[in-house]
Amino acid sequence: MDHSPAFRLRRFLNWFPLGLTYAAMYMGRYNFNIVKNDIGAWYHLDKAQMGLIASAGFWTYGLAVALNGPIADRIGGRKAILVGSLGAALLNLLIGFMFLNGDASKVLVSMSLLWSLNMYFQSFGALSVVKVNSTWFHVQERGVFGGIFGIMISSGYFLATTIGAWLLASFRSWTVIWFVPAAAMTTMFVIDWFLVRNRPSHAGQADFDTGDGSNAASAEDAPLPLGDLFRKVFHNPVIVALIFAEFCTGFVRQGVMLYFTEYLQEVYHLGKKDHLFWWTGIAFMGGGILGGLLCGWMSDKLFQSRRPPVAFLFYLVQVAMLGLLGMTLGQGSTGGQVWAVILLGLTAMFIFGVHGMLSGTASMDFGGRKAAASVAGALDGIQYIGSGLTGFGLGWVLKTYGWDGTPLLAGAGTHGHQPANAWIWVGCIIPFSLIGAFIMTRIWNAKAGAGAH
Template sequence: MSSLPPWLQQLLPILILLAAIALVIARLPKVELGHTEAFKRRRFFNWFPLGMTYAFLYMGRYNLNEATSALKGYTSNADFGTIFFWGTLTYGCSFLLNGPLTDKLGGRKTILISAAGSSVCNMLMGAVVYGVLTNGWQPPGGLVATLSFLYALNMYFQSFGAVSIVKVNASWFHVKERGQLGGVFGILISLGVYFAYDWSRFIAKAAPTWWVFFVPAAILALFVVLDFFVIRDTPGHTGHPDFDTADASSGESGPQLAPKDVFLKMIRNPVIVTILSIEFCSGFMRNAIMQWYPKFAKATGIGESFVAANWGMLLCVAGITGGMFAGLISDRVFDSRRGPVSAVLYAGMSLGAVASLFLLHSWMLGWAVIFMSLCVIGVHGMLSGTASMDFGGKKNAGLAVGIIDGAVYAGTALQSLLLGKILPSGEEAKAAANWSNWPIALVPLSFVGLLLATRVWNARPQSKAAPVAQVPAAASTAPQDSSRTGTQG
């Protein structure tokens, strides 16, 4: 492998892993739901470009980390925390508008809005950095304030991404297929993280810093064109029959409820409230790990270690593994229940968080945080990418995933503001001992997430022919009526 270009050396393990996963999935017994081969082919050409758009949205979101690191004396850790806080706060609040808007407009239109808007915002951020670095330009209010505003605007458009992908896929996948789809969702997140960290780092080393923003802007612009011609909201829009997906919208007739009524209905459902709380913890854990380990590694002088030097690639491999593990055991072992998988993965996160308390001075810390990343991406794929479809139903998937993803980014905003204030900067950041607040912050959230995940161990979506899902003391709901899962074509 030493003769291969560095970028290909990093990409090769990901390609090998994806090939191995494809082989394993191909050998597994199929869930037969009556889909034709023509339908499956068209479905692939629907979700694959949609999913890759989502992956590159991640690149246009988390490139901020590498960009602020490359800016060196222009921004500090606290400045990064401030910029990221305003972006994630905007993202978390945007579901109030964008969830219902996606249910009304359809996921195809909103993914186009998302990619186009994020492309423009990344171009503007790149232009600001270009002006500062080449001409000494001082933007209004200063660099941090200007990037905070533009990043918040970027994150508004970004917030359509997950909502759109779930909204579209909810009409194309049956409940019994969605665990594996949740694994695919985890793969897409992982690829996006790889693009955001390793590609952005490569760009920052090979070209001026502003290209860290310009490259994802150009890629997203290309996907706007591709998605316009390829993606459709439902099978019926491509000439294939629509079918009963057996989720919470199954059997529901009549006009679409007003967003306020749907929102109140969802937050009165104990299952959804519990999932919201779990995903709040997931948002805190995921970004407390992904955003701050590179900062820790660079500040303490271990930036050349294997984990730190290959952060994006290892996160991608871990996320793919965690996502597919979660998806496969959800459908194959736990009968399409998402709660047990989340509990298993949160147990792993809790172990990793406790271990990190004792590994702060050790090279093993990098592998502990990679393991925690495997777990948290698996949980996020199961809950934001899959449970949102199941319990929101295809009619209300936009608002459901908006609410759940909003909770994720509320947790993200909290960690960004908190860790930005309590973690060291400058000379203090060079000593690993001064970073002890970082693992301390991870432990309580991991245990709270584990406890909450056990509360939805038996939760399932209910069709309109069955009682409303509840979470009593045993944390279970009545089983799904499997006779109402008929499909066509």
């Protein structure tokens, strides 16, 4: 697309703060992953019980993002990101004060409730990003946007993991890990208020035909009736296939992200306060950025803006990366710890690449400008339904069978059974990558335009 320098600058000033907001919201979402071991140890909760808190949040997010998709389509992405960032900031503050004041006698119930409310507001994040950018990016530019979406996600993981680990190492209390994301989200709320606009014409630029079959003149002024919106989403076989694929992505993604800290600690004896652990966030960010950009570039340049072929390849590479994680090479050595961190980054590369492509790019392609948030909500929602199974489900499996088929004993991370491998963990995840790859073969030639009217 031949955009003017002024348009490109204004578009950057629109998507960049939006992306930073999404990254800050991720920090307020994945801080739980960093401290759940500490919470569990302090309040004597096992993996399955902590997994219940995670599942409550995942499933709340999954339902909320599906319900809020049509709302975001009607109110616009700008209002949606403002509501989401402010609400999530307030909930992170409440959680921090709850632990700071020691008011957590029934932590399983209170944390599940507050975390679910946080995840409700978090659900507006991806919807807003997709909705706003569906009017700013032509379909031929959206593969690149998929890479940008991956960068946003990866930056959030970096903030949650690296900054979170630094905060844990620098402060005596892990409650601070809730306050920093709250401050970041509040700051971005103010910036978004002044910079983010729903469409080019709201920012002094000309609207244009985005090539997805939606009407440039009425894409926002005349929202689709809810009945038409749901028919557009659920009567499209490509979107339905993507929904099933994202269910698999959700299990794979959170199956890794929710338990990588325990994997490093119990299998490789690498704790959150070790300097090498901080590099995990950098590995996730680097891998996610490369995966998002590579996935977007390949789909636009090698497959004529078709998304399924690239997603198919990435799903297959996920299987290889997960297999290497299961082998747990180099245990008992610093080199092995370094290898594990690098391998987690490579795994993230192919997981985040698919997620950004399907949730970020394909939702705009097949939803069009009028239904972009609704399709994103359906895809992201079902993804978090799959994610919810990794909370109590995978947590119960690991509590019962351990990493290698031998249940972990008390203190297993340091004095008890040393896992010989992690095949139980990755063995639960790999089938979902294979199913995702198979689904992509069923919609191999799907392309924007046919389903976006």
